[in-house]
Amino acid sequence: MAGSSLGKLFKITTWGESHGSGVGVVVEGCPAGLPLKESDIQKDLDRRRTGQSKVTTTRKEGDHIRIASGIFKGKTTGTPISMWVDNKDADASKYESIKHLYRPGHADYSYDMKYGFRDYRGGGRASARETVGRVAAGAIAKKLLARDKIVITGFTRQIGNHAAATVNFKEIEKNIVRCPDPQAAKKMVTAIMQARKNGDSLGGVVEVVAKGVPAGLGEPVFDKLDADLAKAVMSIPAVKGVEIGAGFQTATMTGSESNDIIVMKNKKVTTRTNHAGGILGGISNGMDIVVRLVVKPTSSINKAQETVTQKGEKSKIRVEGRHDPCVAPRAVPIAEAMVALILIDHLLRNKTSRLT
Amino acid sequence: MAGSSLGKLFKITTWGESHGSGVGVVVEGCPAGLPLKESDIQKDLDRRRTGQSKVTTTRKEGDHIRIASGIFKGKTTGTPISMWVDNKDADASKYESIKHLYRPGHADYSYDMKYGFRDYRGGGRASARETVGRVAAGAIAKKLLARDKIVITGFTRQIGNHAAATVNFKEIEKNIVRCPDPQAAKKMVTAIMQARKNGDSLGGVVEVVAKGVPAGLGEPVFDKLDADLAKAVMSIPAVKGVEIGAGFQTATMTGSESNDIIVMKNKKVTTRTNHAGGILGGISNGMDIVVRLVVKPTSSINKAQETVTQKGEKSKIRVEGRHDPCVAPRAVPIAEAMVALILIDHLLRNKTSRLT
């Protein structure tokens, strides 16, 4: 129990369900003195929200953030920041007809087994709507990190069989799939529209790069930076894998290929390659932090699939509703938020690593 | 700071360095009444120890476990179990000559940046020797899980370009690379011996399967079962990626392919495939839990590589010492331990999920 909190010094606790009255977050441990207003947070929520383009669900959530505590005269006071968004355009009626069915790929059965029953409206707590709180908290984390010149950028690396061949950060927000390669972006959009037409969905890979992270962050041996990033990112709905730097590619490398050669650059210790993804021994080494995650294809598809009822009777289900045919584009700001939350927590934790 | 503990109800705290006086662990939260003796723990340590075969380092550590508390008349008392192993055959002299050099692929530089200096003997705390405590604690976790018919099996899925084509659990411990496919095992051994001869090393993929895990384990939304598994496994030295079930393959699947069709089997809700790896919405669904992790090639290689000194002067380094040319075979019991530790913690946590 009690698994809705993350972080040790910069800590968040999220609450809310898909079709309840709203979704929110309480942020503890934000240092006092940070200028903060609702618009700082709104911009990332707008990147996360539904209905932002033709590749996302058409549910219109609005998602106007309200900050209810922790701010005085425009600055954080060091006390908990409570924020939430009301749930609007929530239509639970369509879930009535499928409430006794276990949707394939969804958490319906596992929730029933855990809690004895479930809030079946739109996935309840298992809905990606829960991530509103993460993104809101992440926006604060990003603002704190920016003071130390740490910048976090997420993008879609791959959708289905289409992968970005080039990475140009300036291109990312210019296309609706958030791909840094404009050519690949077009193919991704086409593939998504085709999948939707087929009543099907696609998976993808999201990548997050954190630039400017100082060497020294991460707390061996369990709260290593990569370990905490893996947990944070794996906790995002639909994520089935995480890798750091060269990740699974290192399985087929030799040590002489995979080791990053150490060289001086601008009087700083740096590495010629970055297979390590900026983390060695669980501690940042000053290179870019590179985290990659895979999101499975959206489970809600408009195709009949076999399943069973709560009573164990054979049945078929076709999930109508309004769903993203591929969650990767909207997962980008969520993944950024999770990386930001871990980095700020470790930046704060690292302030006591040695005597000064 | 304070990052050497893992778990909430079943909690472990490890201590010790590669060339200090020993390595150990304190286990909190083991329920009272479990029969436990040192030999229960020794068998997994023997699978982890060095010098067990020609594919591992020749350092002879012995690793005889000592239980110093928490047991009375052969049973756990519910109080902390403190265990450790003395460090033997530790030869720190060879590290004197390279103490000012940053070894590529190692945590030397990141430790220096974090703490201001480092115990340079054999990697100090960053050494995989620290995992002795994890394996010892994991053996207790496995014994507890066995009471609920939960069995954890790890094996080497891939080394370099050689992957297991078949998975026969009975074959795993019959070969020195712990591969469930005897044909692939032979190729793996040959590849490792060749890499050693070249003064180089290989990466690999380890897979852990947990059978018998009841549906319902995992605590949304941050302490999801897959999130905690990802953290635990990523915290193992050399691991650069983790995936659950079909993992990164889901990027190229459609929803209709990736969703596991739900069917009844022996009057139990089950799925026809297991792309989910036994976890949906962060909660186990009763299918096998499948965790896969990649270990990078051993960083210590007997080839000259460019690097810099602590003062930033260009240099070259060739790490002689005694090192595993591929860590995958010895990572198998470590990965099993990490999975066991997370599962027992969640099994205990789940006892309060609903009113009874």
Next chain:
Amino acid sequence: MAGSSLGKLFKITTWGESHGSGVGVVVEGCPAGLPLKESDIQKDLDRRRTGQSKVTTTRKEGDHIRIASGIFKGKTTGTPISMWVDNKDADASKYESIKHLYRPGHADYSYDMKYGFRDYRGGGRASARETVGRVAAGAIAKKLLARDKIVITGFTRQIGNHAAATVNFKEIEKNIVRCPDPQAAKKMVTAIMQARKNGDSLGGVVEVVAKGVPAGLGEPVFDKLDADLAKAVMSIPAVKGVEIGAGFQTATMTGSESNDIIVMKNKKVTTRTNHAGGILGGISNGMDIVVRLVVKPTSSINKAQETVTQKGEKSKIRVEGRHDPCVAPRAVPIAEAMVALILIDHLLRNKTSRLT
């Protein structure tokens, strides 16, 4: 940082300031299946609220609770329960004139030193208004405890020099000071009215008794039941001391007096006296849990007192506003809530103490 959460399995996180938009709490770890509605919570909030009698402040807060998550069809779902109360009748204008002054007995200076500045309106986060969230969460805890026949009763033991000579639980809520001795209650009311007339305030002692607590709760050696109770109760604003059972009286007892003789009663192991207050070795022994706490006299008094400004200039201050002349009566439901929160957390934690 991050100090607004309490509990391990049943965990609460409070937020909000005296003169912000509201005060609230997120409750994690409430088992699924508990019938819960807003009126279950409102009744304890009504015992805590201002303006309930002539011995309390006249500020009218209303304090209507709103539950925003974690409930489905009238039952808890096992997911976080977010609740809050809007701040009404908050008049911050009177604080403008004293914002540069440090009020004696208040946290003004310590907050300034910690955070660099403070929300000076009504004490901000240091205000007892924050305890709304505790009482709301405590009401859920009490409802859970009631299922196990655990009943928590708080009362005013002493105000100034007037102490209850008898303890009759039925009398407690019949008088406005919540004293179980009607004779003493009258004297307490008179004393409070006199103190208010003098522009002064009084201290007091509150006692909480938990009946029906099973033997076995408490987690040595740091999370002992008495240790966690002490922390919880000491965290209430104005509390300066806590004792269990005979408490400070044991200083002048001998062992043969203080030891509670063990006897059988109704086939149950019990003790003839209860100097231990129901806790031995940090674990409940089945007797009544008895916790006593002292609340200092309200710091805000309508008498001129010396102080300094933020710049260190000598000054005088007279706190006008609307304040309780003695906080003991309103501290009763708050103390009950804190005891309930600790007991439910330990009841849940104890479910894994031994193999079954």
Next chain:
Amino acid sequence: MAGSSLGKLFKITTWGESHGSGVGVVVEGCPAGLPLKESDIQKDLDRRRTGQSKVTTTRKEGDHIRIASGIFKGKTTGTPISMWVDNKDADASKYESIKHLYRPGHADYSYDMKYGFRDYRGGGRASARETVGRVAAGAIAKKLLARDKIVITGFTRQIGNHAAATVNFKEIEKNIVRCPDPQAAKKMVTAIMQARKNGDSLGGVVEVVAKGVPAGLGEPVFDKLDADLAKAVMSIPAVKGVEIGAGFQTATMTGSESNDIIVMKNKKVTTRTNHAGGILGGISNGMDIVVRLVVKPTSSINKAQETVTQKGEKSKIRVEGRHDPCVAPRAVPIAEAMVALILIDHLLRNKTSRLT
């Protein structure tokens, strides 16, 4: 479960039983770079150990500390420090005859109820012998605090009916009861010797004063400095009450008496009195931190007392063994350690309270 850890950034985990192989502690979060050797720790252990004078038990434990990790070339490395002491002169034979009896005032029954059975040798984990680990860790905490000119001094304030009338820190270690008033000390010694002769025991009050604590430590609203101190101190065996500053005396004060008048002294904000004990709103205000705790009379007395057997049969017990007739003198270094552990944790936590 899992209750043997304390602290968030500076965290300790203790292990060991009275008659097991030893007692120890793992300290996490000690910043790197602190010079530390075993003798730094030994001196406080010598103040805690048995057999140090005629007022303590005659059991001779020796208690030579061994540091097994976390130190390199005489300095802390930032990694866990594991330390322990072997159990010597442990004679468990005398417990065989009373293993089926519940000793009044002891945790025998509550342990049996919690865990199903207990290590009955000398109280097992419930023994005050467990505090060796606390004192060892506290010695490190004190050494860190000393760098910030924070000095912690404990003493016996009262034994039975004899209280110190004056407080002269220089007198404390000059007498065997650690009383700062030499006249009272003599009476205390006489009273203890008389109690031992009677086969009885005495209670007492211990006080700890921390000088030099900067304003700003403590994390509202649950991890307030006083709340964490209360928990830490209440977790010491035999403690039944805790107070801060004027403590329970504030019950009979008026606000105008209890409020500490704020004045400038040496250009610093300070208070004329210190009824607050250095803490307001849960945050230190720069004045001396004053914590007082009551220890009940030793439960093991050499007088026949009624009790029952595990089977519920009436019986009598007389605890022979070697016991302290009053634990206050030996509780002094333990209480100091607990205060030091909380202060260092909060000193580290406070480094992130505001932007710099």
